[in-house]
Amino acid sequence: MPARMPDKDVPVSVHQCGMEEIWAELRTSEGQTAPFAIVLSLGSPADADLPEASLLCPEETSRHRRIREPVSSWAYLCSHIALRLLAGRALRRSPAALEFLSPGAPNVAPRLRGQAQTGLQVSLSHSGGWAAIGLRQGGPIGIDVEQVSREIDALAVADHFLTPNELNELRALPGHAQGPSALRSWCAKEAVLKAAGTGLSTDPRTVPVHWSGHAGTSALDGVGYELALIGERSAGKATGAIAGKAPVGQIIEAHSSFNELLSLFRESQPWWETPVD
Numbered sequence: 001m002p003a004r005m006p007d008k009d010v011p012v013s014v015h016q017c018g019m020e021e022i023w024a025e026l027r028t029s030e031g032q033t034a035p036f037a038i039v040l041s042l043g044s045p046a047d048a049d050l051p052e053a054s055l056l057c058p059e060e061t062s063r064h065r066r067i068r069e070p071v072s073s074w075a076y077l078c079s080h081i082a083l084r085l086l087a088g089r090a091l092r093r094s095p096a097a098l099e100f101l102s103p104g105a106p107n108v109a110p111r112l113r114g115q116a117q118t119g120l121q122v123s124l125s126h127s128g129g130w131a132a133i134g135l136r137q138g139g140p141i142g143i144d145v146e147q148v149s150r151e152i153d154a155l156a157v158a159d160h161f162l163t164p165n166e167l168n169e170l171r172a173l174p175g176h177a178q179g180p181s182a183l184r185s186w187c188a189k190e191a192v193l194k195a196a197g198t199g200l201s202t203d204p205r206t207v208p209v210h211w212s213g214h215a216g217t218s219a220l221d222g223v224g225y226e227l228a229l230i231g232e233r234s235a236g237k238a239t240g241a242i243a244g245k246a247p248v249g250q251i252i253e254a255h256s257s258f259n260e261l262l263s264l265f266r267e268s269q270p271w272w273e274t275p276v277d
Contacts, residue, residue, distance in 0.1 A: 011215040012226040012248045019256035023264045026089040035136035037242045037253040045074035055096045078258045079131035094272045130238040142194030144187040145240035152179035161204035191243035192218045
């Protein structure tokens, strides 16, 4: 079946807001179809144990304990806590009560048990000192974030994930622009593959990406996806992309810190015991 690209006359747009606004919006988001993209700076690994670590399930706790490298361990802990806080808020449930099904393939978005009933789909990514969480009611969502920490030899690796046309376009760019462009394309393709539910078991070279500014389109197996770049407010320290099965229309993005999210959680009454206004 030929790949059907989304309507390019209706590009996806991104509405920027603060973490407080997202936190308030999630509590009243039943029926919300616009995806949420939350990009969090995680800070440095903390010496003290986080009380919120108790929200993780035994499998998550076991995985976390097996990670020896401090930055990776901290990123795993923070990102999985953040996912539980945000998904619990959206579902009006205790974060500790959520059950996530283990993905069957690498780099596949986690699935909530009972997803068919709640309609909420989630996606998670972390890299270095950054995490990104995507949430969407009623449609597939995929998100990817990558820390920008060094110069990338784009041409040395790009033929492993770019289509021939994309590779030619990359080679035509000035040298200083090749690394950032390749990284954006990688994030976009990984986001699409997460949204599709296949992860990296599917060759990224089969996922064409077409950009128009900060918005983009893609397709896989005849299904169209809409894309947007995220993490633009990270001062060049991180870049990422969010993808949703078309039509998406608008994405609501917040760029914040893990500490701010924790503060909002700690200051809130238990929303799973409080009726929504």
